[in-house]
Amino acid sequence: MTLLQVKGLEKKYPDGTVALKGIDFEVNEGEFIVIIGPSGAGKSTLLRSVNRLVDATNGAVIFKDRDVVKAGTRVLRKIRREIGMIFQGFNLIERASVLNNVLHGRLGYMSDFKGMFYLFNQSQKKTAYELLHRVGLGEQIYKRADELSGGQQQRVGIARALAQKPALMLADEPIASLDPVSSNVIMDYLYNICREEGIACLCNLHQVDVAKKYATRIIGIHAGEKVFDGKPEELTEDIINQIYHNKKKELVANE
Amino acid sequence: MRIESTYKQNIQDRLEMPIKPKKNIFLQIALLVAVLFFFFSLYQLNFDYARLISGTGAFLETLTLMVPPDISQWQHVLAAALESFQVAVLGTIFGIIIGFVLAFPAADNITPHPTVAWLIKGFASLLRAIPTLIWALIFIVAVGLGPFTGILAITVGAAGMLVKVFTQSIEEIDYGVIEALKATGAGWFSIVSQAVIPTVLTAFLSWCILRFEADMGESTILGAVGAGGIGWELTHAMRAYKFDQAFFVAVVIFLMVFSVELVSNRLKMRMKNIG
Numbered sequence: 001m002t003l004l005q006v007k008g009l010e011k012k013y014p015d016g017t018v019a020l021k022g023i024d025f026e027v028n029e030g031e032f033i034v035i036i037g038p039s040g041a042g043k044s045t046l047l048r049s050v051n052r053l054v055d056a057t058n059g060a061v062i063f064k065d066r067d068v069v070k071a072g073t074r075v076l077r078k079i080r081r082e083i084g085m086i087f088q089g090f091n092l093i094e095r096a097s098v099l100n101n102v103l104h105g106r107l108g109y110m111s112d113f114k115g116m117f118y119l120f121n122q123s124q125k126k127t128a129y130e131l132l133h134r135v136g137l138g139e140q141i142y143k144r145a146d147e148l149s150g151g152q153q154q155r156v157g158i159a160r161a162l163a164q165k166p167a168l169m170l171a172d173e174p175i176a177s178l179d180p181v182s183s184n185v186i187m188d189y190l191y192n193i194c195r196e197e198g199i200a201c202l203c204n205l206h207q208v209d210v211a212k213k214y215a216t217r218i219i220g221i222h223a224g225e226k227v228f229d230g231k232p233e234e235l236t237e238d239i240i241n242q243i244y245h246n247k248k249k250e251l252v253a254n255e
Numbered sequence: 256m257r258i259e260s261t262y263k264q265n266i267q268d269r270l271e272m273p274i275k276p277k278k279n280i281f282l283q284i285a286l287l288v289a290v291l292f293f294f295f296s297l298y299q300l301n302f303d304y305a306r307l308i309s310g311t312g313a314f315l316e317t318l319t320l321m322v323p324p325d326i327s328q329w330q331h332v333l334a335a336a337l338e339s340f341q342v343a344v345l346g347t348i349f350g351i352i353i354g355f356v357l358a359f360p361a362a363d364n365i366t367p368h369p370t371v372a373w374l375i376k377g378f379a380s381l382l383r384a385i386p387t388l389i390w391a392l393i394f395i396v397a398v399g400l401g402p403f404t405g406i407l408a409i410t411v412g413a414a415g416m417l418v419k420v421f422t423q424s425i426e427e428i429d430y431g432v433i434e435a436l437k438a439t440g441a442g443w444f445s446i447v448s449q450a451v452i453p454t455v456l457t458a459f460l461s462w463c464i465l466r467f468e469a470d471m472g473e474s475t476i477l478g479a480v481g482a483g484g485i486g487w488e489l490t491h492a493m494r495a496y497k498f499d500q501a502f503f504v505a506v507v508i509f510l511m512v513f514s515v516e517l518v519s520n521r522l523k524m525r526m527k528n529i530g
Contacts, residue, residue, distance in 0.1 A: 087434070107436065
């Protein structure tokens with residue numbers, strides 16, 4: 001089953017930077033796709049175009065038969081609440097409690113009025129607690145988010161995204177600001193939970209070895225273009241060079 | 256040895272000093288004009304050194320008239336002081352309410368529409384462009400003398416400043432936290448109350464305290480033009496040449512403003528500890 005279709009996606013920023021030059025791909029339910037590519041290749045822009053934190057210049061993003069690019073405010077909120085997202089900088093509300101940060105994942109399902117006045121009900125709180133317990137933070141729920149370590153904060157980020165009961169998870173460099181041990185923990189949680197819950201995942205990474213370890217499929221991006229889309233075992237040294245340095249064979253021969 | 260000397264020779268031949276950057280001519284001219292204007296004004300306005308000396312004598316004489324302070328009117332003066340304090344409190348709180356409501360749609364990072372942000376910011380700078388004292392004079396024409404005028408004038412002054420500083424505090428927050436809540440599908444009001452307010456709350460509180468300190472000073476001055484409070488007592492006593500009464504009023508004003516600052520400094524320290 002196709003969950004997400006990205007067709008001819010283009011993005012040009014107001015300052016003239018062309019971040020995406022026509023990207024096409026599809027995401028099927030339950031896939032764990034890792035997007036790799038050098039910094040500035042457009043990975044972040046691509047991910048943000050999916051839930052429209054960035055407005056695409058051209059092309060279409062179809063999530064569950066709804067066009068994200070053309071959606072109005074109401075429809076967009078409904079689409080966004082089914083797409084969880086975790087960030088490189090965790091992006092928790094540091095002065096709010098850990099529990100509240102997870103409850104934020106439910107805001108898309110509440111009226112703006114209820115959300116504004118923190119009117120979360122008991123079952124939402126219980127679910128949030130269960131999610132925190134699942135990522136090993138059951139004891140920390142009343143702590144302020146900024147009291148936690150980086151790895152713990154990212155686990156709260158995962159719990160917040162899971163609170164949305166998403167069909168798709170977007171992970172933008174989830175381990176780029178973590179040490180190797182925490183990185184492993186986070187990738188394990190992310191991968192296992194997505195697989196167990198049948199959540200499809202689009203994950204930006206710049207570590208090729210990590211990508212190969214977890215991905216069911218890898219997409220390589222170079223300078224706003226898709227240069228590879230296939231199984232991890234098809235990702236050869238040559239292709240990696242092409243993704244990261246754009247050294248095509250004939251170019252190398254000409255040197 | 257030879258190598259070194261040829262090296263030196265080469266260096267001397269080739270090494271030109273980099274061109275010295277030109278001094279800022281504009282700055283030099285501005286400085287010159289300022290100095291000339293200073294002396295021109297001294298001459299033009301008849302700055303009289305003799306009067307400076309005789310004036311000092313007269314001032315010292317007045318000082319002797321001020322002591323001992325006349326506290327016979329203390330009930331009157333303290334009531335007026337309380338009124339000034341009340342004017343400051345009410346004006347600041349109304350200003351905070353207006354500032355709080357307008358700051359969120361005015362902040363570039365969360366505004367519903369850039370035009371809205373632009374309009375509110377323009378409105379706030381209009382409020383700030385006119386000093387509180389002038390606002391008081393305007394409101395005296397509209398609603399007459401008394402504390403009500405003082406409250407309105409302080410409200411307007413406080414709102415003008417607080418909209419600006421609140422907006423700046425909001426614009427300084429990390430856009431990531433707003434993105435994160437947008438991504439959950441949260442609405443605008445939820446994002447403001449769940450993400451923005453907790454993040455800016457302590458900054459807002461310190462601005463409020465700072466503004467209250469300033470408004471305390473403003474409200475004593477406003478009394479002088481008839482907008483209620485202790486300033487009126489001071490003007491009154493001075494005009495009647497009752498310098499001993501005026502001195503007592505001045506002492507009360509000093510104690511009041513000083514204790515407000517003392518308390519607010521304590522509060523700020525507390526907030527720093529909370530973080």
